[in-house]
Protein backbone atom coordinates (compact mmCIF):
# COMPACT_ATOMS: atom_id res chain seq x y z
CA UNK A 1 0.00 0.00 0.00
CA UNK A 2 1.20 3.52 -0.76
CA UNK A 3 1.93 5.74 2.21
CA UNK A 4 0.36 9.20 2.19
CA UNK A 5 3.63 10.82 1.07
CA UNK A 6 4.35 8.32 -1.70
CA UNK A 7 3.57 9.40 -5.24
CA UNK A 8 2.34 6.99 -7.91
CA UNK A 9 5.27 5.78 -10.03
CA UNK A 10 3.80 7.29 -13.23
CA UNK A 11 3.86 10.76 -11.60
CA UNK A 12 7.47 10.30 -10.49
CA UNK A 13 8.43 9.32 -14.05
CA UNK A 14 6.61 12.24 -15.60
CA UNK A 15 8.31 14.63 -13.13
CA UNK A 16 11.73 13.11 -13.94
CA UNK A 17 10.91 13.55 -17.62
CA UNK A 18 10.12 17.21 -17.05
CA UNK A 19 13.41 17.69 -15.17
CA UNK A 20 15.35 16.86 -18.35
CA UNK A 21 16.18 19.81 -20.51
CA UNK A 22 18.50 19.52 -23.45
CA UNK A 23 20.45 22.10 -25.39
CA UNK A 24 21.16 21.19 -29.01
CA UNK A 25 23.93 23.23 -30.63
CA UNK A 26 22.89 24.00 -34.22
CA UNK A 27 25.42 23.68 -37.01
CA UNK A 28 24.96 26.00 -39.97
CA UNK A 29 26.69 28.51 -42.23
CA UNK A 30 24.33 31.42 -41.38
CA UNK A 31 22.06 30.68 -44.34
CA UNK A 32 21.80 26.87 -44.51
CA UNK A 33 21.22 24.49 -41.63
CA UNK A 34 23.50 21.44 -41.62
CA UNK A 35 21.16 18.40 -41.78
CA UNK A 36 22.78 16.62 -38.79
CA UNK A 37 21.24 19.27 -36.49
CA UNK A 38 17.80 17.76 -37.19
CA UNK A 39 19.12 14.29 -36.28
CA UNK A 40 20.53 15.71 -33.04
CA UNK A 41 17.10 17.20 -32.23
CA UNK A 42 15.54 13.73 -32.62
CA UNK A 43 18.13 12.35 -30.18
CA UNK A 44 17.29 15.18 -27.77
CA UNK A 45 13.58 14.35 -28.01
CA UNK A 46 14.37 10.71 -27.17
CA UNK A 47 15.93 11.91 -23.90
CA UNK A 48 12.65 13.59 -22.98
CA UNK A 49 11.87 16.99 -21.50
CA UNK A 50 12.39 20.41 -23.07
CA UNK A 51 14.57 20.82 -26.14
CA UNK A 52 16.27 24.19 -26.67
CA UNK A 53 18.38 24.88 -29.74
CA UNK A 54 21.29 27.30 -29.76
CA UNK A 55 21.83 29.25 -32.98
CA UNK A 56 25.06 31.23 -32.76
CA UNK A 57 26.30 33.06 -35.82
CA UNK A 58 26.29 36.24 -37.82
CA UNK A 59 23.06 37.32 -39.51
CA UNK A 60 21.67 33.85 -38.93
CA UNK A 61 17.98 34.84 -38.80
CA UNK A 62 16.87 32.28 -41.44
CA UNK A 63 18.37 29.47 -39.34
CA UNK A 64 16.54 30.54 -36.15
CA UNK A 65 13.29 30.85 -38.12
CA UNK A 66 13.71 27.39 -39.66
CA UNK A 67 14.54 25.77 -36.32
CA UNK A 68 11.60 27.39 -34.53
CA UNK A 69 9.36 25.39 -36.89
CA UNK A 70 10.93 22.02 -36.10
CA UNK A 71 8.66 19.65 -34.21
CA UNK A 72 9.69 19.09 -30.60
CA UNK A 73 11.78 22.24 -30.22
CA UNK A 74 10.61 24.27 -27.21
CA UNK A 75 12.87 27.28 -27.55
CA UNK A 76 15.43 28.70 -29.97
CA UNK A 77 18.21 30.69 -28.32
CA UNK A 78 19.91 33.11 -30.68
CA UNK A 79 23.31 34.80 -30.36
CA UNK A 80 24.39 37.00 -33.26
CA UNK A 81 27.90 38.44 -33.11
CA UNK A 82 30.87 38.69 -35.45
CA UNK A 83 32.84 36.43 -33.14
CA UNK A 84 30.47 33.51 -33.82
CA UNK A 85 31.09 33.60 -37.56
CA UNK A 86 32.73 30.28 -38.46
CA UNK A 87 31.46 28.66 -35.22
CA UNK A 88 34.89 28.26 -33.64
CA UNK A 89 34.85 26.17 -30.44
CA UNK A 90 36.79 28.95 -28.70
CA UNK A 91 33.84 31.36 -29.13
CA UNK A 92 30.96 28.87 -28.82
CA UNK A 93 32.20 27.31 -25.57
CA UNK A 94 31.95 30.45 -23.36
CA UNK A 95 28.49 31.11 -24.81
CA UNK A 96 27.33 27.58 -23.97
CA UNK A 97 28.82 27.92 -20.47
CA UNK A 98 26.88 31.17 -19.94
CA UNK A 99 23.67 29.45 -21.10
CA UNK A 100 24.39 26.47 -18.86
CA UNK A 101 24.81 28.83 -15.93
CA UNK A 102 21.43 30.35 -16.60
CA UNK A 103 19.31 27.38 -17.72
CA UNK A 104 21.02 24.39 -15.99
CA UNK A 105 20.52 21.97 -18.88
CA UNK A 106 20.68 18.27 -18.05
CA UNK A 107 22.09 17.43 -21.51
CA UNK A 108 24.06 19.27 -24.19
CA UNK A 109 24.14 17.69 -27.66
CA UNK A 110 25.71 18.29 -31.04
CA UNK A 111 25.90 16.14 -34.15
CA UNK A 112 29.02 13.96 -34.51
CA UNK A 113 30.35 16.06 -37.39
CA UNK A 114 33.71 17.86 -37.51
CA UNK A 115 31.96 20.81 -35.80
CA UNK A 116 30.44 18.71 -32.99
CA UNK A 117 33.63 16.71 -32.46
CA UNK A 118 35.47 20.00 -32.17
CA UNK A 119 33.22 21.84 -29.73
CA UNK A 120 31.75 19.13 -27.46
CA UNK A 121 35.02 17.95 -25.80
CA UNK A 122 35.92 21.56 -25.01
CA UNK A 123 32.55 22.19 -23.33
CA UNK A 124 32.81 18.91 -21.42
CA UNK A 125 36.32 19.77 -20.20
CA UNK A 126 35.16 23.18 -18.99
CA UNK A 127 32.25 21.56 -17.13
CA UNK A 128 34.54 18.81 -15.81
CA UNK A 129 32.44 15.93 -17.17
CA UNK A 130 33.19 13.13 -19.64
CA UNK A 131 31.99 13.71 -23.19
CA UNK A 132 30.11 10.76 -24.68
CA UNK A 133 30.93 10.58 -28.35
CA UNK A 134 29.10 9.20 -31.40
CA UNK A 135 26.01 7.99 -29.58
CA UNK A 136 23.94 5.67 -31.80
CA UNK A 137 20.94 5.12 -29.51
CA UNK A 138 19.38 6.82 -26.51
CA UNK A 139 18.10 4.15 -24.09
CA UNK A 140 17.08 6.62 -21.38
CA UNK A 141 18.15 10.01 -20.05
CA UNK A 142 21.39 8.55 -18.64
CA UNK A 143 21.96 5.41 -20.72
CA UNK A 144 23.39 5.58 -24.21
CA UNK A 145 24.68 3.19 -26.87
CA UNK A 146 27.87 3.80 -28.85
CA UNK A 147 30.30 1.63 -30.77
CA UNK A 148 33.88 0.90 -29.76
CA UNK A 149 36.88 -0.88 -31.36
CA UNK A 150 36.23 0.67 -34.80
CA UNK A 151 32.60 -0.39 -34.74
CA UNK A 152 33.31 -4.01 -33.83
CA UNK A 153 31.65 -3.89 -30.41
CA UNK A 154 28.59 -2.10 -29.14
CA UNK A 155 28.77 -0.49 -25.71
CA UNK A 156 25.80 0.51 -23.56
CA UNK A 157 26.93 3.01 -20.96
CA UNK A 158 25.24 4.65 -18.01
CA UNK A 159 26.55 8.18 -17.50
CA UNK A 160 26.79 9.28 -13.88
CA UNK A 161 27.90 12.86 -14.58
CA UNK A 162 25.33 15.47 -13.53
CA UNK A 163 25.37 16.99 -17.04
CA UNK A 164 25.53 14.70 -20.04
CA UNK A 165 27.49 16.10 -22.97
CA UNK A 166 27.09 14.09 -26.18
CA UNK A 167 27.73 13.95 -29.87
CA UNK A 168 25.23 11.82 -31.77
CA UNK A 169 25.75 9.94 -35.01
CA UNK A 170 23.44 11.47 -37.63
CA UNK A 171 22.81 8.24 -39.52
CA UNK A 172 21.26 6.58 -36.44
CA UNK A 173 18.54 9.16 -35.77
CA UNK A 174 15.76 10.29 -38.12
CA UNK A 175 15.84 13.94 -39.11
CA UNK A 176 13.30 15.90 -37.00
CA UNK A 177 10.53 17.19 -39.24
CA UNK A 178 8.79 20.56 -39.37
CA UNK A 179 5.59 21.05 -37.42
CA UNK A 180 6.62 23.05 -34.34
CA UNK A 181 6.22 26.62 -33.23
CA UNK A 182 8.98 27.42 -30.76
CA UNK A 183 9.71 30.77 -29.15
CA UNK A 184 12.83 32.59 -30.37
CA UNK A 185 14.81 34.26 -27.55
CA UNK A 186 18.06 36.19 -27.43
CA UNK A 187 20.98 34.67 -25.50
CA UNK A 188 22.39 36.70 -22.60
CA UNK A 189 24.73 39.38 -23.89
CA UNK A 190 28.39 38.99 -23.01
CA UNK A 191 31.93 39.16 -24.28
CA UNK A 192 32.54 35.81 -25.92
CA UNK A 193 35.73 36.84 -27.67
CA UNK A 194 38.48 34.78 -26.06
CA UNK A 195 41.15 36.03 -28.51
CA UNK A 196 42.36 32.43 -28.72
CA UNK A 197 41.49 32.07 -32.39
CA UNK A 198 39.86 34.01 -35.18
CA UNK A 199 37.87 32.70 -38.13
CA UNK A 200 39.49 34.04 -41.31
CA UNK A 201 37.93 32.16 -44.22
CA UNK A 202 37.14 28.70 -45.50
CA UNK A 203 37.19 27.12 -48.92
CA UNK A 204 34.62 24.42 -49.47
CA UNK A 205 34.49 21.89 -52.27
CA UNK A 206 31.54 22.67 -54.53
CA UNK A 207 29.70 19.69 -55.92
CA UNK A 208 26.36 19.04 -57.60
CA UNK A 209 26.32 15.59 -56.10
CA UNK A 210 24.53 14.76 -52.85
CA UNK A 211 26.55 15.14 -49.66
CA UNK A 212 28.06 11.80 -48.59
CA UNK A 213 26.56 11.69 -45.10
CA UNK A 214 23.01 12.31 -46.36
CA UNK A 215 23.14 10.50 -49.76
CA UNK A 216 20.65 7.66 -50.36
CA UNK A 217 23.05 5.89 -52.76
CA UNK A 218 26.86 5.87 -52.56
CA UNK A 219 29.29 4.38 -55.07
CA UNK A 220 32.67 3.97 -53.42
CA UNK A 221 36.00 3.17 -55.01
CA UNK A 222 39.18 1.69 -53.62
CA UNK A 223 42.77 0.98 -54.61
CA UNK A 224 41.42 -1.43 -57.24
CA UNK A 225 40.54 1.63 -59.38
CA UNK A 226 44.31 2.12 -59.88
CA UNK A 227 44.15 5.85 -60.70
CA UNK A 228 42.18 9.04 -60.15
CA UNK A 229 41.21 9.13 -63.83
CA UNK A 230 39.55 5.72 -63.50
CA UNK A 231 37.18 7.16 -60.90
CA UNK A 232 35.33 8.54 -63.94
CA UNK A 233 33.86 5.02 -64.24
CA UNK A 234 32.26 5.53 -60.81
CA UNK A 235 31.08 9.08 -61.57
CA UNK A 236 29.34 7.79 -64.72
CA UNK A 237 27.62 5.07 -62.70
CA UNK A 238 26.77 7.54 -59.93
CA UNK A 239 25.08 9.84 -62.47
CA UNK A 240 22.63 7.04 -63.27
CA UNK A 241 21.65 6.76 -59.60
CA UNK A 242 21.93 10.43 -58.59
CA UNK A 243 24.48 9.03 -56.14
CA UNK A 244 27.40 10.40 -54.14
CA UNK A 245 30.91 9.05 -54.71
CA UNK A 246 33.07 7.90 -51.80
CA UNK A 247 36.45 6.21 -51.44
CA UNK A 248 38.60 4.02 -49.25
CA UNK A 249 41.55 5.49 -47.42
CA UNK A 250 43.96 3.69 -49.74
CA UNK A 251 42.38 5.51 -52.71
CA UNK A 252 42.61 8.83 -50.87
CA UNK A 253 46.19 8.24 -49.71
CA UNK A 254 47.19 7.35 -53.27
CA UNK A 255 45.84 10.75 -54.35
CA UNK A 256 43.08 9.35 -56.60
CA UNK A 257 40.43 11.54 -54.94
CA UNK A 258 40.30 14.27 -52.26
CA UNK A 259 40.22 13.19 -48.63
CA UNK A 260 36.72 14.54 -47.96
CA UNK A 261 35.52 11.47 -49.89
CA UNK A 262 37.05 9.03 -47.40
CA UNK A 263 34.65 6.64 -45.71
CA UNK A 264 35.59 4.71 -42.61
CA UNK A 265 36.90 4.89 -39.09
CA UNK A 266 39.00 7.96 -39.84
CA UNK A 267 36.69 9.25 -42.57
CA UNK A 268 32.94 9.73 -42.83
CA UNK A 269 30.35 7.42 -41.32
CA UNK A 270 27.56 6.73 -43.79
CA UNK A 271 24.42 4.59 -43.86
CA UNK A 272 22.77 5.00 -47.27
CA UNK A 273 19.99 2.80 -48.67
CA UNK A 274 22.48 1.40 -51.19
CA UNK A 275 26.30 1.25 -50.91
CA UNK A 276 28.25 -0.09 -53.86
CA UNK A 277 31.89 -0.89 -53.02
CA UNK A 278 34.07 -1.16 -56.11
CA UNK A 279 37.65 -2.48 -55.87
CA UNK A 280 37.57 -2.21 -52.06
CA UNK A 281 38.88 -5.12 -50.00
CA UNK A 282 36.73 -4.44 -46.91
CA UNK A 283 39.27 -3.72 -44.16
CA UNK A 284 37.63 -3.30 -40.73
CA UNK A 285 38.49 0.40 -40.73
CA UNK A 286 36.51 0.83 -43.96
CA UNK A 287 33.61 -1.32 -42.73
CA UNK A 288 33.40 0.86 -39.60
CA UNK A 289 32.19 3.68 -41.84
CA UNK A 290 29.64 1.90 -44.02
CA UNK A 291 28.44 -1.39 -42.56
CA UNK A 292 25.14 0.13 -41.36
CA UNK A 293 24.15 0.73 -45.01
CA UNK A 294 20.79 -0.90 -45.77
CA UNK A 295 21.98 -2.81 -48.84
CA UNK A 296 25.64 -3.42 -49.66
CA UNK A 297 26.84 -4.48 -53.09
CA UNK A 298 30.48 -5.39 -53.69
CA UNK A 299 32.37 -5.68 -56.97
CA UNK A 300 35.79 -7.26 -56.53
CA UNK A 301 37.88 -9.66 -58.58
CA UNK A 302 39.05 -11.53 -55.46
CA UNK A 303 36.34 -13.95 -54.20
CA UNK A 304 38.12 -14.09 -50.81
CA UNK A 305 37.91 -10.30 -50.26
CA UNK A 306 36.43 -9.61 -46.78
CA UNK A 307 33.96 -7.10 -48.26
CA UNK A 308 31.90 -10.09 -49.47
CA UNK A 309 31.27 -11.07 -45.82
CA UNK A 310 29.19 -7.93 -45.26
CA UNK A 311 27.79 -7.61 -48.80
CA UNK A 312 24.14 -8.45 -49.49
CA UNK A 313 25.03 -8.92 -53.17
CA UNK A 314 28.50 -9.67 -54.48
CA UNK A 315 29.91 -9.71 -57.98
CA UNK A 316 33.28 -11.40 -58.46
CA UNK A 317 34.49 -9.60 -61.55
CA UNK A 318 37.03 -7.23 -63.03
CA UNK A 319 35.65 -3.80 -62.22
CA UNK A 320 36.96 -2.34 -65.49
CA UNK A 321 34.52 -4.61 -67.34
CA UNK A 322 31.70 -4.86 -64.80
CA UNK A 323 31.20 -1.16 -64.02
CA UNK A 324 30.88 0.10 -67.64
CA UNK A 325 28.52 -2.81 -68.38
CA UNK A 326 26.36 -1.93 -65.39
CA UNK A 327 26.32 1.76 -66.32
CA UNK A 328 25.33 0.85 -69.87
CA UNK A 329 22.42 -1.34 -68.69
CA UNK A 330 20.91 1.26 -66.33
Ligand SMILES: Cc1cc2nc3c(=O)[nH]c(=O)nc-3n(C[C@H](O)[C@H](O)[C@H](O)COP(=O)(O)OP(=O)(O)OC[C@H]3O[C@@H](n4cnc5c(N)ncnc54)[C@H](O)[C@@H]3O)c2cc1C
Nearest residue numbers: 222223224248249250264265266267279280281286301319
Ligand atom coordinates in the same frame (compact mmCIF):
# COMPACT_ATOMS: atom_id res chain seq x y z
C1 LIG B 1 44.21 3.66 -37.85
C2 LIG B 1 43.72 3.33 -39.24
C3 LIG B 1 42.61 3.99 -39.70
C4 LIG B 1 42.12 3.69 -40.98
N1 LIG B 1 40.99 4.34 -41.42
C5 LIG B 1 40.49 3.99 -42.63
C6 LIG B 1 39.28 4.60 -43.10
O1 LIG B 1 38.70 5.49 -42.48
N2 LIG B 1 38.79 4.19 -44.29
C7 LIG B 1 39.40 3.22 -45.05
O2 LIG B 1 38.88 2.90 -46.14
N3 LIG B 1 40.53 2.65 -44.62
C8 LIG B 1 41.10 3.03 -43.45
N4 LIG B 1 42.27 2.46 -43.06
C9 LIG B 1 43.03 1.62 -44.03
C10 LIG B 1 42.53 0.20 -44.12
O3 LIG B 1 43.18 -0.60 -43.15
C11 LIG B 1 42.84 -0.37 -45.53
O4 LIG B 1 44.22 -0.27 -45.77
C12 LIG B 1 42.10 0.32 -46.66
O5 LIG B 1 40.72 0.41 -46.36
C13 LIG B 1 42.29 -0.47 -47.94
O6 LIG B 1 41.69 0.21 -48.99
P1 LIG B 1 41.23 -0.58 -50.30
O7 LIG B 1 40.24 -1.60 -49.93
O8 LIG B 1 40.86 0.43 -51.32
O9 LIG B 1 42.62 -1.21 -50.82
P2 LIG B 1 43.10 -2.73 -50.82
O10 LIG B 1 43.02 -3.34 -49.49
O11 LIG B 1 44.41 -2.71 -51.51
O12 LIG B 1 42.02 -3.45 -51.74
C14 LIG B 1 41.90 -3.24 -53.11
C15 LIG B 1 40.88 -4.26 -53.61
O13 LIG B 1 40.65 -4.02 -54.97
C16 LIG B 1 40.47 -5.30 -55.59
N5 LIG B 1 40.81 -5.12 -57.01
C17 LIG B 1 42.00 -4.80 -57.56
N6 LIG B 1 41.90 -4.72 -58.90
C18 LIG B 1 40.60 -4.99 -59.20
C19 LIG B 1 39.88 -5.06 -60.41
N7 LIG B 1 40.47 -4.84 -61.59
N8 LIG B 1 38.57 -5.39 -60.36
C20 LIG B 1 37.97 -5.65 -59.19
N9 LIG B 1 38.60 -5.59 -57.99
C21 LIG B 1 39.90 -5.27 -58.00
C22 LIG B 1 41.44 -6.22 -54.88
O14 LIG B 1 41.03 -7.58 -55.02
C23 LIG B 1 41.34 -5.70 -53.45
O15 LIG B 1 40.38 -6.42 -52.70
C24 LIG B 1 42.78 2.74 -41.79
C25 LIG B 1 43.90 2.07 -41.29
C26 LIG B 1 44.36 2.36 -40.03
C27 LIG B 1 45.56 1.62 -39.52
